Amino acid sequence: MTSINRNGLLAGQVAVVTGASRGIGEAIARRFAMEGAKVVVSARTEVPDDHYLPGTIHETVAHINEAGGEALAVRADLAVEADRRQLIKTTQDAFGCVDILVNNAAITYFIPVSEFSEKRFRLMMEVQVVAPFQLAQLVLPGMRERGRGWILNVSSGAAIHPDKTVSGRGGTVYGMCKAALERFTTGLAQETYDDGIGVNVISPGLVATPGVIHHKLINEQTKDMVTPVEHMAECCLRLVHGNPQELTGRIDHAHLVMEEFNLEAAELI
Numbered sequence: 001m002t003s004i005n006r007n008g009l010l011a012g013q014v015a016v017v018t019g020a021s022r023g024i025g026e027a028i029a030r031r032f033a034m035e036g037a038k039v040v041v042s043a044r045t046e047v048p049d050d051h052y053l054p055g056t057i058h059e060t061v062a063h064i065n066e067a068g069g070e071a072l073a074v075r076a077d078l079a080v081e082a083d084r085r086q087l088i089k090t091t092q093d094a095f096g097c098v099d100i101l102v103n104n105a106a107i108t109y110f111i112p113v114s115e116f117s118e119k120r121f122r123l124m125m126e127v128q129v130v131a132p133f134q135l136a137q138l139v140l141p142g143m144r145e146r147g148r149g150w151i152l153n154v155s156s157g158a159a160i161h162p163d164k165t166v167s168g169r170g171g172t173v174y175g176m177c178k179a180a181l182e183r184f185t186t187g188l189a190q191e192t193y194d195d196g197i198g199v200n201v202i203s204p205g206l207v208a209t210p211g212v213i214h215h216k217l218i219n220e221q222t223k224d225m226v227t228p229v230e231h232m233a234e235c236c237l238r239l240v241h242g243n244p245q246e247l248t249g250r251i252d253h254a255h256l257v258m259e260e261f262n263l264e265a266a267e268l269i
Contacts, residue, residue: 002267004068008035009241014095016087016139018078018131019105021045022055024154024204024232028102029060030268031233032240033069040091042076043105067269078105078131079123088138097142100240103132103181104154110170121173128177133184136199140192147196150240153185155203155251182251189249198244202252204232230265231258238263 005011015032019025021043029039041060045053057073064071074090076083091098107127109120136151143149158171159178182201189199205227235257239247257263 002034002067002269004034004036004064004269006036006068008037009237010100011036013037013099014040014091014097015100015102015240016040016042016091016098016135017102017104018042018076018087018135019154020060021057022053022060024207024229025102025104026055026060027229027233027268028104028236029071030064031230031237031266032100033064033067033071034266034269035237037100038095039064039069039071040074040087040095041071042074042087044075044077046073046075063269069269078135079107079126081134084131084134085138088135092142097146098139099143099148100150100152101135101139102152102154102236102240103135105131106154106177108174110174112168112170113172116170116173124173124177129180129184132181136188140197143197144192144195148244149195149197150244151185151188151197151199152236152239153181153199153201154236155182155185155201157203157205157253159203186249186251193245193248196244198240198242198248200239200248200250200252202232202235202239202254202257204254207232227254228265230268231255231263233268234258234263234265 015037017025017029020029020041029041033039041057043057045056061071061073074087076087155178158175159182185199185201207227207229232254235254238261
């Protein structure tokens with residue numbers, strides 16, 4: 001039976017997971033809680049009316065706490081600097097220094113460059129590039145002081161240069177954001193190598209999250225490529241424990257991590 005293991009792999013550690021009201025972020029929060037982490041669940045959605053997709057931070061937290069875990073909901077609009085700072089401050093006030101930061105939140109518009117508004121461009125860059133950068137800055141002092149920590153950034157295959165001979169569907173800005181996130185990851189991994197801090201990227205592949213379904217990314221051509229969200233959660237867990245000097249600076253894909261470490265995805269609480 002699936003349950004919380006207070007003495008698990010992440011026992012007593014504090015994890016912040018952004019974009020955790022639904023989908024991949026929610027799954028990561030649940031999986032980390034199962035291994036004993038105190039999880040701060042963050043997103044903009046507090047009540048169902050806040051978003052057109054299902055799921056709220058309070059629902060995620062309730063699910064964890066009712067299973068015997070420990071979680072806290074903190075609303076944060078990651079496009080707003082004050083919210084980013086408050087997210088980390090609230091976490092530290094409640095649980096102490098952050099041991100694990102998962103930058104999963106994203107906002108995406110699939111629009112061709114010629115039609116992309118500056119407002120939407122800046123919003124995507126703010127949430128998917130600036131926010132992970134600043135959140136890392138905010139948690140690094142505590143990690144360095146204690147000589148340990150993990151930062152995991154969620155990317156996408158969109159970061160890879162596309163085939164120019166195949167017609168695109170307006171994913172250029174999304175790809176830009178993810179490519180920047182990956183280069184940030186490897187650079188930060190280099191800077192923190194001697195500090196006991198592991199910094200990695202993982203791409204989920206195609207997961208049937210509410211957002212993926214909304215954007216109609218699963219169709220007849222892609223339906224056989226769908227990856228269970230439990231696989232992504234398991235891979236994220238694997239990339240935030242162990243020896244950081246042996247597990248840092250990686251640009252990983254979920255299916256490859258599953259194979260490399262011979263993982264079996266746990267049923268989520």
